[in-house]
Amino acid sequence: MGVALARAAQWTAAGSGTGTLEITPLNESLLNQIIKFAEDFSTKHPQEAAFVFREPLEWKTQLDSSVFGEGYDINEATVQSEARGKDGQPLLVLSASTLRVRSFDQLSRLLRIAMEKKLKEAQACLEANRDPIVKILGPEYGTVEGEDMSILHLFDKVKKESDLETELKMKIVLLLHQLDLQLLNSSLKQISQDVRLNPAAVNNEVNLLKNFSGQGEDTVLESLEYTSDYMFSNGCRAPPWRQVHGEICYLVIKPHDTDPLYITCSTAGVFLNGVIQKATRDIHSTVHPSKTIHAWTVRSFLNHNMLKNILEKIISVFFFFLNKPKSSSEKASKKDSEEEGKSSTVPLTTKKTASGKSKTVKIQQTSKWYGKTSSSLEDVGESSSETDEDEQPVHRQEGGTDLSPEYWGVQKLAKYVKGGDPTATVIALCSMRDLNLSQETCQLAIKDTGCLEVLINLLDTEEIKCQTGSLKILKEISQNVLIRHAIADLGGLEIMVKILDSPDTDLKCLAAETIANVARFKRARKTVRQHGGIKKLVELLESISAGSSYQAKDTETARCGALALWSCSKSTKNKKAIRKAGGIPLLARWLKCSHTNILIPIVGTLQECASEVS
Amino acid sequence: AAMSRKGMKLLVDSLTRSSKHFNKSEVECLVNLFDTLVAKASSDFAGVGFNRIVFRDTLHSAFGMTDDVVLDRVFSIFDRDNDGCITVMEWVEGLGVLLRGTLDEKIKHCFRVYDLNGDGYISREEMFQMLKNSLLIQSADEEPDEGIKDLVEIALKKMDHDHDGKLSFMDFEKAVRDENLLLEAFGPCLPDIK
Numbered sequence: 001m002g003v004a005l006a007r008a009a010q011w012t013a014a015g016s017g018t019g020t021l022e023i024t025p026l027n028e029s030l031l032n033q034i035i036k037f038a039e040d041f042s043t044k045h046p047q048e049a050a051f052v053f054r055e056p057l058e059w060k061t062q063l064d065s066s067v068f069g070e071g072y073d074i075n076e077a078t079v080q081s082e083a084r085g086k087d088g089q090p091l092l093v094l095s096a097s098t099l100r101v102r103s104f105d106q107l108s109r110l111l112r113i114a115m116e117k118k119l120k121e122a123q124a125c126l127e128a129n130r131d132p133i134v135k136i137l138g139p140e141y142g143t144v145e146g147e148d149m150s151i152l153h154l155f156d157k158v159k160k161e162s163d164l165e166t167e168l169k170m171k172i173v174l175l176l177h178q179l180d181l182q183l184l185n186s187s188l189k190q191i192s193q194d195v196r197l198n199p200a201a202v203n204n205e206v207n208l209l210k211n212f213s214g215q216g217e218d219t220v221l222e223s224l225e226y227t228s229d230y231m232f233s234n235g236c237r238a239p240p241w242r243q244v245h246g247e248i249c250y251l252v253i254k255p256h257d258t259d260p261l262y263i264t265c266s267t268a269g270v271f272l273n274g275v276i277q278k279a280t281r282d283i284h285s286t287v288h289p290s291k292t293i294h295a296w297t298v299r300s301f302l303n304h305n306m307l308k309n310i311l312e313k314i315i316s317v318f319f320f321f322l323n324k325p326k327s328s329s330e331k332a333s334k335k336d337s338e339e340e341g342k343s344s345t346v347p348l349t350t351k352k353t354a355s356g357k358s359k360t361v362k363i364q365q366t367s368k369w370y371g372k373t374s375s376s377l378e379d380v381g382e383s384s385s386e387t388d389e390d391e392q393p394v395h396r397q398e399g400g401t402d403l404s405p406e407y408w409g410v411q412k413l414a415k416y417v418k419g420g421d422p423t424a425t426v427i428a429l430c431s432m433r434d435l436n437l438s439q440e441t442c443q444l445a446i447k448d449t450g451c452l453e454v455l456i457n458l459l460d461t462e463e464i465k466c467q468t469g470s471l472k473i474l475k476e477i478s479q480n481v482l483i484r485h486a487i488a489d490l491g492g493l494e495i496m497v498k499i500l501d502s503p504d505t506d507l508k509c510l511a512a513e514t515i516a517n518v519a520r521f522k523r524a525r526k527t528v529r530q531h532g533g534i535k536k537l538v539e540l541l542e543s544i545s546a547g548s549s550y551q552a553k554d555t556e557t558a559r560c561g562a563l564a565l566w567s568c569s570k571s572t573k574n575k576k577a578i579r580k581a582g583g584i585p586l587l588a589r590w591l592k593c594s595h596t597n598i599l600i601p602i603v604g605t606l607q608e609c610a611s612e613v614s
Numbered sequence: 615a616a617m618s619r620k621g622m623k624l625l626v627d628s629l630t631r632s633s634k635h636f637n638k639s640e641v642e643c644l645v646n647l648f649d650t651l652v653a654k655a656s657s658d659f660a661g662v663g664f665n666r667i668v669f670r671d672t673l674h675s676a677f678g679m680t681d682d683v684v685l686d687r688v689f690s691i692f693d694r695d696n697d698g699c700i701t702v703m704e705w706v707e708g709l710g711v712l713l714r715g716t717l718d719e720k721i722k723h724c725f726r727v728y729d730l731n732g733d734g735y736i737s738r739e740e741m742f743q744m745l746k747n748s749l750l751i752q753s754a755d756e757e758p759d760e761g762i763k764d765l766v767e768i769a770l771k772k773m774d775h776d777h778d779g780k781l782s783f784m785d786f787e788k789a790v791r792d793e794n795l796l797l798e799a800f801g802p803c804l805p806d807i808k
Contacts, residue, residue: 412764412768413768415761416749416761416765416768418751419749419750419751420749420750420751421747421748421749421750422802423745423748423798423799423800423802424745424748426795426796426799427765427768427769427772427796427799428765428768429795430772430793430795430799431768431769431771431772433793434772465795465798468795469795
């Protein structure tokens with residue numbers, strides 16, 4: 001209670017002496033909760049209710065003696081309770097409109113008596129006794145900022161002495177702490193709904209981001225500028241006729257690898273302007289921030305691994321103000337269909353988690369951070385090493401506790417994969433393939449449950465069935481960018497290259513196909529080369545039947561090898577390695593084959609090898 | 615008793631014809647092996663065949679198959695006439711499936727291994743029997759049988775296509791054709807290619 005009162009309740013500035021509680025919805029709800037707590041106290045915890053306070057809670061009351069009935073000695077204007085403490089003093093005394101209460105029991109009775117006046121009474125009581133805990137239990141239990149050792153000391157005392165008194169004290173302390181947490185939680189909900197953006201906050205964030213922008217490799221953004229240099233006295237840079245609409249300022253953000261973004265900051269949030277017109281006046285005159293509030297994020301185009309984590313944290317703070325829990329669950333995209341392609345605000349992405357559950361101040365983000373054209377960048381259709389997938393995927397931060405059903409399915413199967421013998425493992429792996437592995441939730445569930453490590457460990461065993469089962473799954477889920485990186489980080493590539501030596505052809509094919517999927521980013525390709533993977537993949541192209549007839553199995557093996565080589569050949573050094581391993585004549589030999597599904601990767605690889613910049 | 619050369623030749627010829635998997639010289643080797651085993655066996659069967667124990671040892675040492683339940687079943691499959699003794703014919707034919715069987719033959723073989731009571735269905739109890747030692751690491755707060763029962767359910771869900779709560783031969787065959795790894799789903803009953 002003490003903490004909640006000190007932090008969450010809204011007090012007026014102290015005029016003379018103690019302040020008073022403002023009349024706000026937040027305070028009202030706090031008071032109601034406290035009242036409820038106190039009222040129920042004597043019924044819920046009768047023993048603790050009888051505990052006598054160290055000092056009485058004292059305040060000026062508006063009740064008069066007439067409301068008191070049974071259990072009280074009424075003597076004209078003074079009232080005393082019949083219940084008395086060990087020292088013979090009454091536990092409740094009302095004299096000259098000052099009330100002194102010395103136990104929870106009396107407190108709850110009083111509140112019940114007060115009926116419609118209880119809100120005022122509670123307010124008066126709390127205003128007069130700013131730290132009630134001190135009065136109830138004694139000065140050593142006062143509310144402190146930071147670490148609160150009082151419970152620990154009390155616990156030690158209880159262990160040593162174990163008399164009823166200390167035990168009661170302990171219970172009361174715990175109950176009050178519980179009340180504190182409850183109050184803080186509910187007040188947080190209220191507070192976070194009211195947060196609005198203000199110019200100072202925007203200025204701070206812009207300055208922060210400016211520190212991380214600039215030319216050069218290790219910056220996040222190329223530049224981040226206001227559109228106007230002039231700042232009005234209220235901190236806003238928007239012209240006054242736009243300030244009326246709540247707009248604060250406009251920004252031009254140039255990320256490193258896409259077109260500039262035009263942003264509008266307003267008290268309702270931050271928005272991205274849609275279509276860009278040449279005439280700047282169009283931008284300002286037709287921006288229509290919608291009345292309802294959308295959550296959005298700027299897509300961040302990171303191209304440096306080093307700053308990834310730092311930036312996540314910074315930007316999560318930045319967008320603290322932008323995420324309005326209330327309306328985030330709607331995916332409404334209010335694209336103003338204004339004619340003539342005038343700019344309109346478009347919320348880029350929306351939050352996924354349920355609103356209003358802001359249990360912690362750290363905002364739940366499920367804003368998706370993707371490289372802009374991640375799918376097209378990685379496309380095997382493009383040649384030339386420049387269109388590499390260079391971006392590092394930033395991890396999506398999961399918020400809330402809504403885990404998908406796939407998560408539990410994977411969790412269940414993971415148990416058998418991790419702890420079963422090969423027989424059980426194979427059954428579980430086969431079953432896992434029935435889950436919708438192409439769905440992202442499922443893929444990430446496999447990663448999050450720790451299944452990915454197990455799958456890669458299985459590859460390291462000598463059990464062919466387990467290896468096969470594991471590779472079948474890995475082949476599917478490595479379509480996901482995050483999974484690819486995770487596989488590479490966990491050392492999966494080395495093991496897969498080793499598997500290319502296995503006598504089992506099916507296993508080799510699967511390994512090659514999985515390598516083809518994983519090797520879609522630079523680091524993975526390098527790893528493959530460093531472990532001698534290129535040579536082994538070239539060997540897959542050597543078919544056993546060197547004659548003009550192409551056996552189906554050999555064709556399949558060669559196809560998988562070619563797919564892997566195609567992915568790997570995007571790196572210049574790999575192109576050289578393929579050439580050195582004698583890959584070109586082998587590739588050329590397969591050109592005579594008439595099956596299209598092998599021709600595509602073969603031709604792709606040859607195209608890559610031929611397009612070296614030299 | 616050693617066979618005469620002519621008898622041997624006749625035997626080998628007939629076996630080569632009936633078994634589709636081995637050529638002549640291979641059959642000869644197998645027959646020789648058989649003879650050695652018979653010699654090792656006790657004299658119960660008077661040189662006609664060898665019994666369960668010898669069979670189990672052989673398979674154990676030759677193929678690394680260790681599961682007793684499975685080995686028992688394999689013996690019963692080999693022993694077509696169910697007389698407790700494996701004759702040379704049964705030996706060669708049985709090995710044909712184990713070593714060189716087509717997928718169909720292997721499916722039949724495995725199904726018969728897993729169908730413990732031979733009623734044409736693999737029931738939950740039979741699956742439980744075979745899988746009961748397959749969970750090596752269990753969480754302490756879980757009943758040991760629960761984990762296996764769950765695994766049986768998972769397997770059933772994957773393979774029971776006619777949803778009758780047990781696996782008929784059709785179910786099993788279809789499941790294995792869809793996913794080859796499930797051939798030895800309930801335990802290794804084929805030799806390891808190592």
